[in-house]
Amino acid sequence: xxxxxxxxxxxxxxxxxxxxxxxxxxxxxxxxxxxxxxxxxxxxxxxxxxxxxxxxxxxxxxxxxxxxxxxxxxxxxxxxxxxxxxxxxxxxxxxxxxxxxxxxxxxxxxxxxxxxxxxxxxxxxxxxxxxxxxxxxxxxxxxxxxxxxxxxxxxxxxxxxxxxxxxxxxxxxxxxxxxxxxxxxxxxxxxxxxxxxxxxxxxxxxxxxxxxxxxxxxxxxxxxxxxxxxxxxxxxxxxxxxxxxxxxxxxxxxxxxxxxxxxxxxxxxxxxxxxxxxxxxxxxxxxxxxxxxxxxxxxxxxxxxxxxxxxxxxxxxxxxxxxxxxxxxxxxxxxxxxxxxxxxxxxxxxxxxxxxxxxxxxxxxxxxxxxxxxxxxxxxxxxxxxxxxxxxxxxxx
Amino acid sequence: xxxxxxxxxxxxxxxxxxxxxxxxxxxxxxxxxxxxxxxxxxxxxxxxxxxxxxxxxxxxxxxxxxxxxxxxxxxxxxxxxxxxxxxxxxxxxxxxxxxxxxxxxxxxxxxxxxxxxxxxxxxxxxxxxxxxxxxxxxxxxxxxxxxxxxxxxxxxxxxxxxxxxxxxxxxxxxxxxxxxxxxxxxxxxxxxxxxxxxxxxxxxxxxxxxxxxxxxxxxxxxxxxxxxxxxxxxxxxxxxxxxxxxxxxxxxxxxxxxxxxxxxxxxxxx
Numbered sequence: 001x002x003x004x005x006x007x008x009x010x011x012x013x014x015x016x017x018x019x020x021x022x023x024x025x026x027x028x029x030x031x032x033x034x035x036x037x038x039x040x041x042x043x044x045x046x047x048x049x050x051x052x053x054x055x056x057x058x059x060x061x062x063x064x065x066x067x068x069x070x071x072x073x074x075x076x077x078x079x080x081x082x083x084x085x086x087x088x089x090x091x092x093x094x095x096x097x098x099x100x101x102x103x104x105x106x107x108x109x110x111x112x113x114x115x116x117x118x119x120x121x122x123x124x125x126x127x128x129x130x131x132x133x134x135x136x137x138x139x140x141x142x143x144x145x146x147x148x149x150x151x152x153x154x155x156x157x158x159x160x161x162x163x164x165x166x167x168x169x170x171x172x173x174x175x176x177x178x179x180x181x182x183x184x185x186x187x188x189x190x191x192x193x194x195x196x197x198x199x200x201x202x203x204x205x206x207x208x209x210x211x212x213x214x215x216x217x218x219x220x221x222x223x224x225x226x227x228x229x230x231x232x233x234x235x236x237x238x239x240x241x242x243x244x245x246x247x248x249x250x251x252x253x254x255x256x257x258x259x260x261x262x263x264x265x266x267x268x269x270x271x272x273x274x275x276x277x278x279x280x281x282x283x284x285x286x287x288x289x290x291x292x293x294x295x296x297x298x299x300x301x302x303x304x305x306x307x308x309x310x311x312x313x314x315x316x317x318x319x320x321x322x323x324x325x326x327x328x329x330x331x332x333x334x335x336x337x338x339x340x341x342x343x344x345x346x347x348x349x350x351x352x353x354x355x356x357x358x359x360x361x362x363x364x365x366x367x368x369x370x371x372x373x374x375x376x377x378x379x380x381x382x383x384x385x386x387x388x389x390x391x392x393x394x395x396x397x
Numbered sequence: 398x399x400x401x402x403x404x405x406x407x408x409x410x411x412x413x414x415x416x417x418x419x420x421x422x423x424x425x426x427x428x429x430x431x432x433x434x435x436x437x438x439x440x441x442x443x444x445x446x447x448x449x450x451x452x453x454x455x456x457x458x459x460x461x462x463x464x465x466x467x468x469x470x471x472x473x474x475x476x477x478x479x480x481x482x483x484x485x486x487x488x489x490x491x492x493x494x495x496x497x498x499x500x501x502x503x504x505x506x507x508x509x510x511x512x513x514x515x516x517x518x519x520x521x522x523x524x525x526x527x528x529x530x531x532x533x534x535x536x537x538x539x540x541x542x543x544x545x546x547x548x549x550x551x552x553x554x555x556x557x558x559x560x561x562x563x564x565x566x567x568x569x570x571x572x573x574x575x576x577x578x579x580x581x582x583x584x585x586x587x588x589x590x591x592x593x594x595x596x597x598x599x600x601x602x603x604x605x606x607x608x609x610x611x612x613x614x615x616x617x618x619x620x621x622x623x624x625x626x627x628x629x630x631x632x633x634x635x636x637x638x639x640x641x642x643x644x645x646x647x648x649x650x651x652x653x654x655x656x657x658x659x660x661x662x663x664x665x666x667x
Contacts, residue, residue: 005509016497309493312454313554314482314510316475391454394493 003326006319010327013299024295025335027288028373032339032366033346034281039362040347042274044355049270053263059232060134060259063093063225063242067252083253084221087210089246093225096245097238100230102130107213108223113206115167115178122163122206124180126213127226134226135207142174142189145209153211155185161193162204180206181216235259278362282369288335289373296328296381307385308393321386328378329371336370400427401561401593402451407460409446409616420446421457422616428562428595433588435596435607443616445566448597452485452564453477465561482510486555488584490567492547494539494554500526501535504554511558525553529583545576552583562593569603575637581606582630606630 014021065084090105097103107126112119127135132144145156157180164173173187185208193203214220227242229235235258242256257265300307307320340363347356409421420443428434428451438444449455450462453469461470464484469477486507487493494503504522513521526532529549539547548568555563565584569577585606588594596607604610605628612620 002512012498305493306495309495310506310510311478312452312481312487312493313507314478314558316478316510318475319510389455391449394454394489 003322006322006326007330009323010330013303013323013327014330017299020295021331024292024331025338027291028285028332028335028370029288029339029342031281031285031288032336032370033343034284035278035366035369036340036343036358036362037346037350037356038277038281039274040343040356040358041350041354042270042277043359043362044347044351044357046267046270046274047357048355050263050267053259053266058259059229059235061227061229061235061238061242062257062259062262063227063246064255064257065224065250065253067255083250085225085254086220086222087214089249090222090225093227093242093245097227097241098230098234101238102133102228104128104131104134104226104228105210105222106131106224106226107210107217107219107221109213109217111181111206111216113163113167113178113180114182115176118167120163120166122160122204124213124216125205125207126210127207128210131207131210134228138192140190140192141172142187144189144207150209150211153209153215155180155183155212156188156208157185158189158191158207159187160191160203160205160207163206164190180208183216285366285369285373289332289377292328292331292374293377293381295331296324296378297384299327300324300381300385303385304388304393304396307388308390308396311388311390312394317386320388321382324382324385325375325378328382329374332370332374332378333367336367339370340366399430401430401465402428402595403461403463404447404451405461405463407447407450407457407462409443409450409455410458419616421450424460424613424616424618426611426618428593431588431591431593432609433585433594433596433607435598435604435610436613437598437601437604437610438613439599442613444597444599444613446616447613448564448566448595451562451595452487453481478510482507483558484561486558486560486563488548488551488555488563488565488568490570492539492544492551492571494547494550496539499536499538500531500542500550500553503539503550504557507554507558521557522553525557526550528556529553543576544572545579548572548576548580549583552580552587556587556592560592562595563587564595564597566597567599568596569598569600577603578630578633578637581628582634585630602628 063085085105087105090103094101094103104127107124109124111122111124113122114120125131125135129145129147129150132139139158140161142158144158145154148154149156159167159173164170167173167178168176173190176187177184178187179185191205191207208216210222227238229238239256239258243254246254246256307315310320310323343366344358344363347358350356404424404426407421407424408419411418411420422443424443424447426447436444436447446455450457453462453464457470461468463469464480467480469480472480481487495506501519501522504525505518508518508521523532523535526535529552531546531549531553534542534546534550537546539550542550548571552563552565552568555565563584568580568584572580581603584594584596594607596604598604605624605626608624608627610622610624611618612622
């Protein structure tokens, strides 16, 4: 008997039990749809985040206090930072690095903005007059603070889209005054919405001169120093230069990341997360597979008599085996295809809420995995069916 | 006379709750080419077990079975399946048709496993169904057919592969008298065309349609007889049609049927 015949027999049997076949498929449908959807969300978020980092330009370097060489990524070693950067460190770097290098001292913190009776909790980023070259920001209206404002530490700020919407109802805020932690500030610019709510800090940010920010937070420390090499190919050479300049004062208690390294690390973390999501979804696919095995076992004992008849008229072990395996595979592959369609549509539908990206490998893996589930969980019931003794099977009631 | 099938020294024992049951206790038998043979015995005599062994559905505990000079005693399950497919046609008491499957598809089934191409299959299956008088019922499902019609589908299925032997196990057991006669008529017709037919029955009247009867009791063949006054199913049918049921037909047939009925099965497989 050839494959086409086995296939037709299997389809006929599944067609005879439509509701049961559909319910059995449901397990696989949910599993595959979950895999596709979760992977789509995972890689969508990944694309979004890496995209926004790449948007900063590839010639950035970040100097952070603390030794990250062991024990994880940025933020992991926060507790044992003993020595923080000061303004002088940024100045030293600016003097000793090649001309054309942008050095931005950065200070970050949280502050409460108040305009009229509205308040907004924003993340404050302080930089210098060249900060607009390293912060991923496009000016909507107004301007970045200038050298003079930076040097004298004037109370001026640039609003991100979030606080602008909240405090000014989306109206032009440039020229207005508001208070930050009770101090009066003048709005000199506002920044376009960045979108991609998962990197949402940018939209919730306000930018001001680092000198002003230091006074606001009552500190002389910097959070980090961001540098921009004149050309992308200078980045590699610049990293050891920066390390050499900072080492006398900080020893090993600092770390320099290039844009590329940051991106690599993030990609790695997000990739792991995506695989984890896929794994969780895979478990439901496995459960779906066990459902198939269960139904196939029921089907085998229900159709013992049929197996007996087929054997009596000449079906070999292989014929019976392939009939039941194909039945299981048809169930799981059909379920897989429906699951792919649902996962795909779901990912498209969710796009307005969460960034999603349908990856071809998730589709391919989900499809083959569902087919494999059918084979794997179909073989045992099929094997039981195929080795039934014809006369026992015929006598079965 | 050439024999199609030889059974030599066949013993079949079962283990039943720790007790050894001898269903067959040394059976020697030959089926001659082109004959119509009846194996007859009461319930529990071992006739069905013998039938299953002849039909290669079951294996003897000891002894050999030879079909067309081929010893099948040591064949694998798959080899036996092939021999069943090519050389043997089965007719069961309970029809054993596949439910929710058309008459055509049921008759095609052995050809599917024989690897016959679809177009050829359709042709041969419809020919076989026409031969049993069901040329107008090709697309009917078993549950849309009467018992007699179902049994005729089963006969069509048995002969569609042009087997060496057609084995019929109580073929009239689940049928009313008229359908029973019709089925016997078909079997006699096949035999006239040269097909070897082996019939298993507990019913003397049915057995008398054959040329030779082998009597079996307690797992042994106790006697063998050549039938002198063979019952002609065609004449019976004629008589039934004309309404004038000949006395001997009515008596024997009804008696036979009202006697010990074989354990009745409920038709087609689910």
